[in-house]
Amino acid sequence: MPISLSLRNAPILMNTQNTADYPAFPEGGDAFRHANLLGIEGLQPWEILYLLKEAEQWVAMNRQSTKHDDRLAGLTVINAFFENSTRTLLSFEIAGKRLGADVVNMHAAQSSIKKGETLIDTAVTLNAMRADAIVIRHGSSGAVQLIADKVDCPVLNAGDGQHEHPTQALLDALTIKQRLGRISGLTVTICGDILHSRVARSNIICLATLGAKVRVAGPPALLPDGIEVLSAEVFTDFDAALDGADVVMMLRLQNERMSGQFIPSPREYHRLYGLTQERLAKAAPDALVMHPGPMNRGVEIDSDVADNMARSAITEQVEMGVAMRMACLDVLTRRARKMEGWS
Amino acid sequence: MNQNALTITNAHLILPGEKHAVKGNVRVEADHIVALGDVHAEADDIVVDAKGQYVAPGLVDLGVFSIDKPAFHFGGITRAALMADQNPPLDHPARVRFAAQSGKPDFWVHPLGGATRDMAGNNMAELALMKDAGARAITTGRRWIADTGTMLRLMQYCAMLDLPLILHSEDHGLTGDAVATSGEMATRLGLPSAPKEAESIAIERDLALGRLSDAHLHFRQVTTEAGLKLIRAAKSEGMRVTCGITPAHFMLSEVAIGEFRTFARLSPPLRHEDDRQACLEALADGTIDVISSGHDPRGPEDKRLPFADARPGMAGAETLLPLTLNLVRDGVLSLPDALAKLTSNPARILNVNAGILATGAEADIMIFADDKPWIVDSAKMAAAAGNTPFDKMPVQGRVIRLLKSGKEVAL
Numbered sequence: 182m183p184i185s186l187s188l189r190n191a192p193i194l195m196n197t198q199n200t201a202d203y204p205a206f207p208e209g210g211d212a213f214r215h216a217n218l219l220g221i222e223g224l225q226p227w228e229i230l231y232l233l234k235e236a237e238q239w240v241a242m243n244r245q246s247t248k249h250d251d252r253l254a255g256l257t258v259i260n261a262f263f264e265n266s267t268r269t270l271l272s273f274e275i276a277g278k279r280l281g282a283d284v285v286n287m288h289a290a291q292s293s294i295k296k297g298e299t300l301i302d303t304a305v306t307l308n309a310m311r312a313d314a315i316v317i318r319h320g321s322s323g324a325v326q327l328i329a330d331k332v333d334c335p336v337l338n339a340g341d342g343q344h345e346h347p348t349q350a351l352l353d354a355l356t357i358k359q360r361l362g363r364i365s366g367l368t369v370t371i372c373g374d375i376l377h378s379r380v381a382r383s384n385i386i387c388l389a390t391l392g393a394k395v396r397v398a399g400p401p402a403l404l405p406d407g408i409e410v411l412s413a414e415v416f417t418d419f420d421a422a423l424d425g426a427d428v429v430m431m432l433r434l435q436n437e438r439m440s441g442q443f444i445p446s447p448r449e450y451h452r453l454y455g456l457t458q459e460r461l462a463k464a465a466p467d468a469l470v471m472h473p474g475p476m477n478r479g480v481e482i483d484s485d486v487a488d489n490m491a492r493s494a495i496t497e498q499v500e501m502g503v504a505m506r507m508a509c510l511d512v513l514t515r516r517a518r519k520m521e522g523w524s
Numbered sequence: 525m526n527q528n529a530l531t532i533t534n535a536h537l538i539l540p541g542e543k544h545a546v547k548g549n550v551r552v553e554a555d556h557i558v559a560l561g562d563v564h565a566e567a568d569d570i571v572v573d574a575k576g577q578y579v580a581p582g583l584v585d586l587g588v589f590s591i592d593k594p595a596f597h598f599g600g601i602t603r604a605a606l607m608a609d610q611n612p613p614l615d616h617p618a619r620v621r622f623a624a625q626s627g628k629p630d631f632w633v634h635p636l637g638g639a640t641r642d643m644a645g646n647n648m649a650e651l652a653l654m655k656d657a658g659a660r661a662i663t664t665g666r667r668w669i670a671d672t673g674t675m676l677r678l679m680q681y682c683a684m685l686d687l688p689l690i691l692h693s694e695d696h697g698l699t700g701d702a703v704a705t706s707g708e709m710a711t712r713l714g715l716p717s718a719p720k721e722a723e724s725i726a727i728e729r730d731l732a733l734g735r736l737s738d739a740h741l742h743f744r745q746v747t748t749e750a751g752l753k754l755i756r757a758a759k760s761e762g763m764r765v766t767c768g769i770t771p772a773h774f775m776l777s778e779v780a781i782g783e784f785r786t787f788a789r790l791s792p793p794l795r796h797e798d799d800r801q802a803c804l805e806a807l808a809d810g811t812i813d814v815i816s817s818g819h820d821p822r823g824p825e826d827k828r829l830p831f832a833d834a835r836p837g838m839a840g841a842e843t844l845l846p847l848t849l850n851l852v853r854d855g856v857l858s859l860p861d862a863l864a865k866l867t868s869n870p871a872r873i874l875n876v877n878a879g880i881l882a883t884g885a886e887a888d889i890m891i892f893a894d895d896k897p898w899i900v901d902s903a904k905m906a907a908a909a910g911n912t913p914f915d916k917m918p919v920q921g922r923v924i925r926l927l928k929s930g931k932e933v934a935l
Binding site (some may be wrong): 222299300301319321322323324326327341342343344345379382405406407408410411440441 | 700701706707708709710711712713714715716717719783784824825828829830831832833
């Protein structure tokens with residue numbers, strides 16, 4: 182039977198990652214062996230670290246007054262977004278443009294899927310336009326993989342249903358690394374609507390792979406069955422989950438994905454799972470506060486916490502997002518650009 | 525000269541009540557079996573030499589979603605009970621009557637009348653009129669009837685009409701838009717999922733209503749340990765209850781949905797490995813009465829979609845016999861017991877004079893080689909679509925010749 186899926190094989194951690202520095206990476210294309218970026222699951226720890234390291238140069242460049250590089254000049258990047266997005270779409274668009282690529286955005290609202298075209302036909306159409314990379318967001322888990330199987334160029338997952346959002350996890354890891362200097366050994370608490378969150382899945386896998394201790398917290402109705410096998414410790418008591426945490430990552434309630442009622446009221450939710458100044462005091466003294474956005478102020482996070490520049494890394498996450506996506510676009514197009522060692 | 529007579533010689537017969545196949549012949553006149561065992565061809569009989577292979581009744585497939593003759597004939601299926609989940613649904617006597625005629629002469633369709641109008645679970649359909657039109661049982665389809673009062677009244681009517689009620693056991697309040705069983709696999713893939721208890725909760729309620737109404741309940745697919753336990757207990761208590769399964773649920777676990785393989789998107793969804801083991805146990809001890817194909821060929825427009833958007837179901841007619849024979853090779857069932865779940869048991873539930881090699885029974889007969897190897901290939905199936913989770917799997921067992929009502933069907 183053609184069934185082989187490696188469950189439970191937690192990635193082997195490299196010894197080198199207990200240091201703040203990066204390990205020595207395999208030569209050339211061996212540093213990142215994948216044609217696509219469909220998820221964090223399946224990536225080796227050094228592959229994640231390689232992408233993080235590659236992003237650092239773009240963090241530096243993006244802080245200069247002239248933010249331009251021409252390595253993707255002549256390449257076409259299509260951002261195919263079948264689901265609404267503001268920051269991720271903009272972030273990918275800026276990332277592609279800063280690397281010199283011709284970036285085209287396709288919104289579902291104005292596309293032919295409204296006219297009944299199937300996803301596969303849309304994929305084949307995009308492929309026929311000879312894109313050099315396609316960035317896809319779709320509301321159904323697995324949709325991006327389905328498209329990736331039908332196109333010739335690298336595909337980047339910008340979020341598929343409740344499955345994965347790998348660039349978000351990478352930019353979060355980059356933010357933590359920039360702010361706290363390391364990931365390994367940190368305790369990261371992710372709180373909120375874990376059930377409907379692709380960000381949570383990608384982050385749990387990413388952070389655990391890099392050696393962090395991951396806790397998830399939320400009401401039982403919003404905690405998926407079996408989440409603990411992704412190496413996360415499960416809490417329903419937010420205060421207990423916060424105890425000594427180095428990073429607190431808050432998630433939005435994904436009302437658009439809920440069928441049925443999952444919380445009695447936002448007010449009650451805030452009482453149980455809202456991040457207030459008082460609650461944050463239970464975490465480590467210099468704990469970092471993160472949120473992938475968009476925030477619902479007063480529900481999962483209070484404004485005074487979100488806007489506390491000393492603790493909150495929320496705007497920095499957005500900044501890291503551009504650099505991280507530049508690194509992903511760069512690395513994934515290297516084979517097509519015939520970069521030495523990447524054939 | 526008797527041009528209507530035919531004798532199958534040199535056969536190993538699968539006969540009711542026998543623990544092993546019996547050497548012998550079968551003689552058929554017109555559309556019925558007239559003699560079995562130590563009988564000989566008469567002067568003008570057409571003689572079919574079985575060449576020492578097994579001869580068994582044609583398969584009776586209880587619960588298919590499409591009439592797909594080439595696939596059924598390939599699989600040795602001579603009759604199928606058609607689920608009411610059609611477009612439009614079989615919820616009206618005229619549609620039932622039409623469906624009952626739709627396969628003849630070389631294939632017989634036994635329509636299952638839809639329990640409620642539009643299969644919506646609210647207003648009862650005309651059950652007695654559908655029975656007159658040829659409905660062999662009533663079914664809720666792939667749906668759950670939430671209203672307990674409606675369900676009880678349905679059962680009371682079915683009991684009065686002596687029609688079995690064929691049930692889908694999933695509590696929709698729990699399943700909602702779920703496409704997978706809750707657990708590690710669904711969580712990793714980020715798929716909407718429901719706890720497997722949705723099945724046992726549904727069964728438990730319907731068994732309680734069954735006790736009130738004395739209807740014959742047939743749970744078309746029972747796939748969890750807890751569900752099977754309830755059926756086992758109800759049977760030992762003497763209730764008129766039977767249940768079935770499809771090969772996918774005793775061959776595969778949820779691991780098969782990995783990489784979002786939509787051909788493994790089934791209803792009910794694939795379960796955990798311990799439930800699969802419980803299914804094997806229940807097949808062996810007789811808790812599960814029927815193995816059916818659930819044949820539901822679906823083309824790319826329904827299956828080449830993101831997993832949760834794809835339609836459930838698999839093309840199962842061609843693989844029904846060989847996958848069931850796996851149970852024989854694995855020592856779960858004897859050959860006659862395995863075949864009973866494909867023939868006489870479903871025929872008894874549908875109350876049709878078939879599924880058995882006996883004098884006076886309809887001459888639906890298949891000759892099959894139990895060890896003939898072949899490879900399932902979704903690109904080359906006889907079915908209307910190749911949506912099988914068993915693609916490229918080597919199997920053994922194939923139908924060599926098939927008679928429907930005494931007439932040979934070209935394979």
